[in-house]
Amino acid sequence: DGGITQSPKYLFRKEGQNVTLSCEQNLNHDAMYWYRQDPGQGLRLIYYSQIVNDFQKGDIAEGYSVSREKKESFPLTVTSAQKNPTAFYLCASGDRPNTGELFFGEGSRLTVL
Amino acid sequence: KQEVTQIPAALSVPEGENLVLNCSFTDSAIYNLQWFRQDPGKGLTSLLLIQSSQREQTSGRLNASLDKSSGRSTLYIAASQPGDSATYLCAVRHSGRSQGNLIFGKGTKLSVKP
Numbered sequence: 672d673g674g675i676t677q678s679p680k681y682l683f684r685k686e687g688q689n690v691t692l693s694c695e696q697n698l699n700h701d702a703m704y705w706y707r708q709d710p711g712q713g714l715r716l717i718y719y720s721q722i723v724n725d726f727q728k729g730d731i732a733e734g735y736s737v738s739r740e741k742k743e744s745f746p747l748t749v750t751s752a753q754k755n756p757t758a759f760y761l762c763a764s765g766d767r768p769n770t771g772e773l774f775f776g777e778g779s780r781l782t783v784l
Numbered sequence: 785k786q787e788v789t790q791i792p793a794a795l796s797v798p799e800g801e802n803l804v805l806n807c808s809f810t811d812s813a814i815y816n817l818q819w820f821r822q823d824p825g826k827g828l829t830s831l832l833l834i835q836s837s838q839r840e841q842t843s844g845r846l847n848a849s850l851d852k853s854s855g856r857s858t859l860y861i862a863a864s865q866p867g868d869s870a871t872y873l874c875a876v877r878h879s880g881r882s883q884g885n886l887i888f889g890k891g892t893k894l895s896v897k898p
Contacts, residue, residue, distance in 0.1 A: 677827075704886075713890040714873075729885065761827055770835070771816050771877055773886060775828040 674698070675776035677762050682781045684749075684756070692747045692779045694762035702765035703745035704773070707731060707758045714761065720745055749781060757783045786811045788876055790889035797864055798897050805859040805892045807874035812852045815879040818886070819848050819859050822871045831872075832859070836879065864896045 675696045684690045696703065705717040716729030720739040734753025739745055749756045762776045787810045797803050807817070816835045820828040832841045832848040834857065840849040847860040857874055871893045875886040 675827075711890070714875075714886075714888040716885055719885065759825075763828075770833060772830060772833045773818060773875070774830060775820075777827040778825075780825075 675762060675764055675774060677776035677779050680777065680779060682779060684781060684783050686783060687751045689748055689750050690781065692749070692760055694745045694747065694776060695743055696764040697743060698764055698774065700764035700766055701742070703739070704763040704765065705737065705747045706761045706763065708761060709758050717747065756781055786876060786878055786887045788874060788887050788889040790874060790892050792892060793890065794893040796895040796897065799864060799866060801864050802860070802862050803864055805872050807857040807889055809855045809876050811878065812855055813879045814852065815877040817850055817857050817874060817876045820873045820875065822873060828873065866896050866898050869894055869896050
């Protein structure tokens with residue numbers, strides 16, 4: 672089936688540790704995105720990539736890093752520099768330059784202990 | 785800076801009612817607008833996408849309209865069912881340099897009572 676796969680679904684991290692969230696898509700989309708969702712705040716953009724080997728910072732990129740070595744994959748690393756990392760993380764891919772429609776994965780919930 | 789507002793934040797209706805969810809945006813220079821559904825603890829499911837040149841889109845019991853000049857979109861749900869209970873989010877994509885980014889509203893949490 673075509674879609675976006677995020678893993679792990681749940682992740683627990685101790686303070687000071689880096690963690691990497693995986694996002695893989697088989698929709699043949701060029702554009703991929705990472706959003707963070709907090710209760711009452713809506714979705715906020717962390718990073719996005721419109722093509723392989725290129726990515727741009729979003730509104731809240733501090734404390735995060737990404738790579739885009741393959742079209743299908745856009746992993747997000749939450750570093751120890753991220754002061755409040757506990758959140759629900761959502762990966763998406765976009766049907767650009769066609770309709771521009773965005774499709775989302777099931778999300779990864781990160782909890783810092 | 786584009787801002788997207790959804791009112792009301794929560795809505796409870798009895799099964800079978802027709803209902804309207806509202807989305808407003810401050811900058812009319814949009815590329816498209818997309819409506820999503822989110823169930824608790826899950827990702828977002830795309831419901832309808834309206835391009836800036838379109839006035840409405842329909843899918844089954846759902847109809848979304850777009851009025852760029854007034855900065856508004858509505859999502860109409862006909863004959864609501866308990867399975868429609870979820871949070872509904874709208875998002876706009878700007879038509880300018882930041883074409884890659886969607887700006888989201890905070891959502892309307894819908895509860896349909898049997």
